Amino acid sequence: MKQKNKSTNNQTTFKNVALLTNYKKNKATETHALILKWLEAKSVNVSELVFGEVQNIPYDIDLVIAIGGDGTMLHAARLTAPANTPLVGVNRGYLGFLADIKPDTFSDDLESIFSGQGIPEKRILLTARLFKGDELIAEAEALNDVVVKNDNAGRMMHFDTKVNKEYLTAHFGDGLIIATPTGSTAYALSCGGPILSPETAVISLTPICPHTLTDRPIVLNSTSVIELELNPRTASAIISLDGQEFGSLEQGMRLVVTEAKDKLSLIHPVDYDYYKILRSKLHWGKEQSR
Numbered sequence: 450m451k452q453k454n455k456s457t458n459n460q461t462t463f464k465n466v467a468l469l470t471n472y473k474k475n476k477a478t479e480t481h482a483l484i485l486k487w488l489e490a491k492s493v494n495v496s497e498l499v500f501g502e503v504q505n506i507p508y509d510i511d512l513v514i515a516i517g518g519d520g521t522m523l524h525a526a527r528l529t530a531p532a533n534t535p536l537v538g539v540n541r542g543y544l545g546f547l548a549d550i551k552p553d554t555f556s557d558d559l560e561s562i563f564s565g566q567g568i569p570e571k572r573i574l575l576t577a578r579l580f581k582g583d584e585l586i587a588e589a590e591a592l593n594d595v596v597v598k599n600d601n602a603g604r605m606m607h608f609d610t611k612v613n614k615e616y617l618t619a620h621f622g623d624g625l626i627i628a629t630p631t632g633s634t635a636y637a638l639s640c641g642g643p644i645l646s647p648e649t650a651v652i653s654l655t656p657i658c659p660h661t662l663t664d665r666p667i668v669l670n671s672t673s674v675i676e677l678e679l680n681p682r683t684a685s686a687i688i689s690l691d692g693q694e695f696g697s698l699e700q701g702m703r704l705v706v707t708e709a710k711d712k713l714s715l716i717h718p719v720d721y722d723y724y725k726i727l728r729s730k731l732h733w734g735k736e737q738s739r
Contacts, residue, residue, distance in 0.1 A: 463512040463563060467496040469503070469525050471517030474541040480516050480552045484539065487556060491563065500524065506532045512716070514559075518542015519635075523691045526592040530574055530711040537562060537716050544730055546634055549717055558718035568717040572631050572647055573671055574709035577690055581702050590709045591690035593632030597677055597698060598624035598657065600687045605660055607680035612673050619680065622659035627652060627675060627706050631713075632691075634727075642666045647723060652708070671708040678703045 466488055470481040488495050496510065500521065506513060506528050515525040516539045526547075529536045538548030539555055550558045561567055577595045579587040599606035606624055610617040628637040630645035633653055638644065642655035643666055650671040656664045669675070679686060679700055688695040688704060698704055728734055 462565070463493065465494045465496070465509050465511045467498050467506065467510045467513045469498045469500055469513055469515045469517075469521070469528075471500045471515075471521040471541070474517045474521070476552070477516050477541045480539060480541055480555070483552075484514060484516065484555060484559070487559065503528065506534050508532065510534055512537065514539060515548065516541055517548065519544055519547045520692070522547035523592055526572075526574070526713045527590060527691075530590065530592075530709075530713045533711075533714060535569070535714045535716045537567075546726065546730060547631070547715075549721060549726060554718075561719040562716050566719040568719065568721045570647065570715045570717060572713040572715060573629050573650065574711055574713060575627065575629055575652070575690075576707050576709040577688065577695060578705045578707075579688065579696050579698070579702060580705065586702075587696045589690055589695055590711060591632075592629065592713060593635045593691045594626050594628040594637060595695075595704075595706050596624060596626050596636065596657075596689045597704065598687050598689070599683070600685055600697070604683075606686060607682045608686070609678050609680060610654070611676040612669060614674070614676075617667075618664070620656055620659065620664060621661055622656050622664065624657040624686065625677065626655040626657060628655065634730075636692075637666075643668060644727070650708075652706075673707075675706040676703055677706075 470477055472478055512535050513529050514537045515521050519542055522538045525536055539550045540548035575591045575595055577589055578585055605621055607621055609619050626637045630647045630649050633645040637655040640655050640657050642653050645651055652669050652671050653666055655666040686698045688698055
């Protein structure tokens with residue numbers, strides 16, 4: 450798909466806007482109606498996309514506004530990144546790491562973005578490729594993470610990893626999380642992985658409940674090629690991308706994960722502060738109740 454170049458440059462550059470709303474979220478319908486009214490007052494052409502059904506972003510769309518939670522943003526990211534279409538998130542979910550516009554401030558925040566004061570940001574994605582021998586049998590992208598987990602909860606998983614074709618180690622445990630900086634505050638964080646600043650070009654590998662206590666998270670350059678193969682003691686494992694099942698890793702197969710060619714283009718409101726969001730969502734610096 451032909452790439453588009455868009456930026457905020459002190460003028461209203463968004464004439465064709467798509468609304469992608471997750472109506473399952475609390476009060477999402479109400480927020481959708483208010484934003485639609487705001488856009489129409491700006492004489493913007495609005496397309497309404499059906500969450501969970503749309504497969505591609507129309508080429509003439511200048512901006513996508515996703516209304517929902519971070520799961521909605523993950524879905525929107527997989528649609529907008531290949532088309533290089535900027536994405537804005539209005540939070541109607543729980544955490545709101547990605548959907549950073551609050552419903553009660555959307556008017557001021559969108560005004561700053563449409564007037565060219567928005568803060569553009571690029572985020573890396575991962576490409577996962579599943580091979581059987583030399584045959585590519587599945588390929589897809591993820592914004593947060595690629596996760597390999599044991600499909601037998603009662604047994605330990607054994608698998609080997611390579612980085613740039615060099616042997617890294619043998620893992621024994623429940624699996625592995627391969628995360629982008631965006632995904633470092635998701636599943637990987639709950640498994641003891643590091644928080645990675647979103648502008649860094651790195652990928653983290655975080656073991657899930659490792660049997661070997663010295664099997665710790667490691668941070669790699671985003672240009673690294675990561676390969677996983679199962680040890681003969683493990684018959685199969687489940688692969689998921691951003692929480693969605695991707696396929697099954699079986700004997701004779703290998704999973705290869707690299708940085709994707711596509712990048713996610715986000716636009717934040719003018720007062721966006723990543724570290725403020727971290728403090729707020731993770732309750733840093735707050736006195737603990739006794």
